[in-house]
Amino acid sequence: MKQLSPRIALTALAAAVALAMAAGSVRADGVNVVFGPAAQNVAPGATFDLDLVVDPAGLEFNAFDAIVEFDPAALTPVPLAPKSLQLGSLITGACGNTFHIFKSGADRDTITVSLLCAGISLTGPGTIYHLRFLASNTPQATTVRISDGSLKFYNAGLFVNPVTSGEARVGIGVDVVGVGDGPKLATWSLAAAPNPSRGEVVFALSPGSPVAESLVVRDVQGRLVARFAGPASRFRWDGHRVAGDLAPKGIYFATASVDGRRTTIRFSLVR
DSSP: OOOOOHHHHHHHHHHHHHHHHHTTOOOOSSEEEEEESSEEEEOTTOEEEEEEEEOSOOSOBSEEEEEEEEOTTTEEEOOOSSGGGGBOHHHHTTOSOEEEEEEEOSSEEEEEEEEOSTTOOBOOSEEEEEEEEEEOSSOEEEEEEEOTTTOEEEETTEEEOOEEEOEEEEEESSOOOOTTOSOOOOOOOEEEESSSBSSOEEEEEOTTOOOEEEEEEEETTOOEEEEEEEEESEEEEOSBOTTSSBOOSEEEEEEEEETTEEEEEEEEEOO
16 A cells, blocks of 8 residues: 655645544543523522533543532432433443442532443543432522532543533522523633642632632542632642641542633642
């Protein structure tokens, strides 16, 4: 078979990239999760749905964990039956065999989903999970959000990094939907340096980004390790846990919060 010259090969590659961009197939760096809808008005005592949506297309994944928090004075979770109805179309359309755990609590829902079909990974965009709630009879505005550090995506057992998430606003008998409401994608990023680190770690938001209201560090079990209050664009961690002792070597997650959105990155200590 005749080989293409380097110039022709580069031209073909450029054309392929241009076609991909025109088709909208260029993916985001990481995985971004939004609530659908991001804002809605419901009547007191009404039942309504919220979706977890990967948008835009991002890095490949075949499993995820999430803890969704809500105010129990405003919302009561309503598990679907059978439980498989809570899986989103992006999951069910890719694989008919899943490992699925859903635990409904007083103020949070805990979700674990893994695809068990060999060689299948997802990029989105699409719905990965359905949640249903019963609104209280008291008019009020409330939010539903993903707990700091709980959102984790995996591909073939490896962490997918970074992940970003937003929150949903719900008006119970009051108006929270205004002009411009809808999924708001992160336009900033978070970095840890050095990574891996033998001691001190500096977390910095991308240049020109808004300052963060807070930053938290958690271990792989989701336990709080360190917390910093903003507003700030840089946070310096000396490697000590909130209890005062040095954090052991291992993998950790840092989550920064900016304007109702959260970005989580993975870093490690190698003492």
